[in-house]
Amino acid sequence: MSTSTTSTGTPDQAAGALGALTIRHDYEGGTTVVGTEKNDPVHHAIKANRSLTWSRYAGAWLLRSSRHRRPKYGDIAVIERTLTGLGYTVTRDIDETMPTVEQQEADLAERMDDRSDRLADRADKHAGAAAVTRRKADAVFDNIPFGQPMMPGHHSYRSDRNRREGARNNLGRSFEQADHAAELSRRSDTAAAHMGARHNPVTVGNRIEQLETQRRAVQRWLDGEGALEVYTDEHGRPGERSVTRPPQGQARELLLADADELDEKIAYWKRVYAGLQAEGRASTAGPETVAKGDWVLVRGHWYRVRRVNKKTVSVPKHLMAAPAPGKREYTDTTPWHEVRAHRTTERMPAGFVDAYETPGTDRLRLNPADFQDTGRNDG
Numbered sequence: 357m358s359t360s361t362t363s364t365g366t367p368d369q370a371a372g373a374l375g376a377l378t379i380r381h382d383y384e385g386g387t388t389v390v391g392t393e394k395n396d397p398v399h400h401a402i403k404a405n406r407s408l409t410w411s412r413y414a415g416a417w418l419l420r421s422s423r424h425r426r427p428k429y430g431d432i433a434v435i436e437r438t439l440t441g442l443g444y445t446v447t448r449d450i451d452e453t454m455p456t457v458e459q460q461e462a463d464l465a466e467r468m469d470d471r472s473d474r475l476a477d478r479a480d481k482h483a484g485a486a487a488v489t490r491r492k493a494d495a496v497f498d499n500i501p502f503g504q505p506m507m508p509g510h511h512s513y514r515s516d517r518n519r520r521e522g523a524r525n526n527l528g529r530s531f532e533q534a535d536h537a538a539e540l541s542r543r544s545d546t547a548a549a550h551m552g553a554r555h556n557p558v559t560v561g562n563r564i565e566q567l568e569t570q571r572r573a574v575q576r577w578l579d580g581e582g583a584l585e586v587y588t589d590e591h592g593r594p595g596e597r598s599v600t601r602p603p604q605g606q607a608r609e610l611l612l613a614d615a616d617e618l619d620e621k622i623a624y625w626k627r628v629y630a631g632l633q634a635e636g637r638a639s640t641a642g643p644e645t646v647a648k649g650d651w652v653l654v655r656g657h658w659y660r661v662r663r664v665n666k667k668t669v670s671v672p673k674h675l676m677a678a679p680a681p682g683k684r685e686y687t688d689t690t691p692w693h694e695v696r697a698h699r700t701t702e703r704m705p706a707g708f709v710d711a712y713e714t715p716g717t718d719r720l721r722l723n724p725a726d727f728q729d730t731g732r733n734d735g
Contacts, residue, residue, distance in 0.1 A: 380453060388419070396517075401439075468547050485533050577611055584597070629693070673687060
């Protein structure tokens, strides 16, 4: 869906005295101010807004973090007020069309691959430059006899000094170029690993949890919860009270769009998580399969389950020793998506189980692999 509106400056300014500008938004290009140049009269006013930056790619002022996202109408309104206040005629050209979440993820993967390739090419270029610069330095140092001092007063002193200083500069520059190449290579590796990290089971679970929290907040706003109403009491004193007032008009339309987007993302990432479970990369442990007294693997350590909840599992604090009988045992709650494996007590080494419950045991150092007990299956 594309929308277009026009606004002008204040009454004491001639409408459009400084010209016409367009605030444009689309999925690929983000939110840009079209019709201005980097150093024209509006430059300083726009530059004062830290949310805007000059984009050489677009040849226009770009709203940060607006590409590949829905339009941010609050930020757009601020930009529009700034421009109209200067006397520009401002037109909005907003395209709200968004690809599916699957397509957005595919686009992101492609961008990360391209970024990794670009950074790798730049790393190779700087590494090559570092090697050339180092060879220039070595060519000078290799031709100076070991221990040969400089000879002030000799006719060759000045040229010898210049050669040595140039070689030292080249040597330092080669180190800087090599360091920069290493940093570019590191960034290339990070970009290449981005999608793998994005699909890490714990990361996906955290993302689903965050999206569901956002969705509940949007629903509360749609239901009108938390709205404030100003009132005057019987003594004429003003106050505020919470009322239920569902939003209307454009505010409601924007919230409904947010809700639809969140619903789509939640459904997509739940499918991704189900796929990870099917591949064995994510555990299927949950309140239906885990019981009190069982064992769960979290962050590389095995914990005994003290309590099973709908969304979390409670386990002893791993950094604290096993308490004495009758003493309080402190616990942590862990979301189910952070559980990497599940075993019943019968599948744990008996020595490990006994040591885990022995008062004073340093549980942090316990490892089932260190106990080769018989009578219980460690499978």
